[in-house]
Amino acid sequence: MVVTSDTSAPLVVVVGATGVQGGSVISNLVQSDKPYRLRGVTRDVSKPAAQKLKDLGVEVVSANIVVGNESAVQEAFKGAHVVFGVTKFFEHKDSFREIAEGKLMVDAAKAVGAKLFIFSGLPAVTKLSGGKFSHVVHFDSKAEVVEYARSQLPTVDVEAGYYMTNLASSMLGPEKQPDGTYRWTTQWDPAAKFPLIDTEADYGLFVRYAIESPEYSTGGGTIFSYAEHASHAHIASTLEKVRGVSMNIAALDPAAYRASLEQAGLPATAIEILGDLLYVTEYGYWFGQELEEQQKRVRAGLARQPRTFEEFLRANPDFFAA
Template identity: 35%
Template sequence: MTIDKKIIVVFGATGKQGGGVAQTLLHDPVALAKFQVHAVTRDPSKPAALALAEQGAELVKADLEDKDSLRLALKNAYGVFVLTNFMESFDAAAETRQGKNIADIVKELDVKHLVWSSLPHVSKLSNNKFTNVVHFDGKAYVDEYIRSLSIPYTIVHVAIYTSVVWESLAPLPTTPPSYGLFFPQPGSLQTTIPLIDPSLDLGKFVKGILLNPEASLGKQYNVGERFYTVEEIVGVAKKFGVEIVFQAVDKDTYKAGLASKGMPDFFQEDLAQMIQFLAEYGFYGGGGIDDAKKLLTDPLTTLEESFKANADFAALKKAQ
């Protein structure tokens, strides 16, 4: 019987973050006993949505740009997990607008727990030294808005995905083959990066947040498995036979590499400043990730395990 279960509406359920959250809430026995998942998508006919329905989620069609659809999606909901996808719109203002839309409806419908997936406010943390990391700041403005509304919230600042490691590699013309990993200076082998496999681990954190509102409401957590130095990342890849050659380059060279992949100029600058920020201030502006781990009841996925579990990383090895 699902009648007494609290409805948790999961945005992004067809993707990595929301998909990870939905999977945990649908399959973890403790979560399953308490929560019913309503999985949001703009297209309920897509395979990822149908797979969620097969696993017991109720599909809900809604769009973060459409407040009426959000009203319907959040009707009778106890809680909601939400993210915005910069990589679809490449528009930070759209992310801010969409995040504010959901916060408004949470307030209007008196939803009891909003879990908002966000990123650090780089401009603020760097005292305006790095003001172009718009895919962070656009989300962080929503953090401020949520706080201003006095609604029940938990904000998670999600670490860099383990998949970014292999997505960032550039094949080098060497025999045997190897891959280049380039950071703009002052990035170095000693730069530390918090990592998370969102599909496997974000749900564990969100489960802990939803099951422990007395601890998590009104809090912002930095969420990740652990900080790795670039040197450690290179070392873990090497264990799998994937040779990575790291090089710190000047910013223009770094941006030219991104331009060759077709990235727009403003996003080249965004990514360059993001790495410069994390090298100089730390991804969380000096903050750590231990607080959120107190909410966990499940072990997290190490970088080694994440590499092992991922076909795209395994393909790098085959390509050599």
């Protein structure tokens, strides 16, 4: 589709338009057969990514979503039928700030009369684990924003699965050894499955579904976005198959894993977060909620099916190149 300027078409305002999730939302709406006016919100409208959006016909506006800048955020949201919001915890590592900025977006969307607020949330790990895992603060803070949003206006929570690109992180993915093989140090059971997603290509697929599906377009519900459930063992074997590398998974007990993080010099907050991600082995990333019948309907109704990890590797030959 060509992005329209026809005022009869709904205006979708996308926060973080030049980022991974926001950019995915825009690119997937551009591919829709339905007409949309699109407005991307970013802090720096001069960067190349913003210019590319303009070339697509997207209106790009500047707004810094921080407490104290409420009037500018409302102006950026003005006229919106739908607002997509996302927060960036790892820019500041402050869960209280994340909650405040998330609520700011909710309040701005409500103030301009938006009919639907879509937020990139995550599960409330502390609550769902009965307090056993209480340090995954950026999951809990996003869940709090969703809870607040639901009390203010029609809201859909579209939660991103485990980024396939996380595997490029030295803390989360395999590391190359001097002999050319790869060692993957983890605290997770190698058979425990993660819901993987090629976020840049596919996250927006699920947001598009939330906007276009009668089941979600008036608000309510949570959508879990992922392509496949994949264990570390499956990921390793796929890397061996597609990239021709040799993989060795070293599964440590939680204490040894935390000690390895300390030895690597990570700050205490990061160690607590990474350590408590052990919840995935015991409960599953989304505590099994993504397996419900409602979520199966979402998968069946997508405009196309998201990429598997193998498809992601083949589409991105430079990723994890041997």
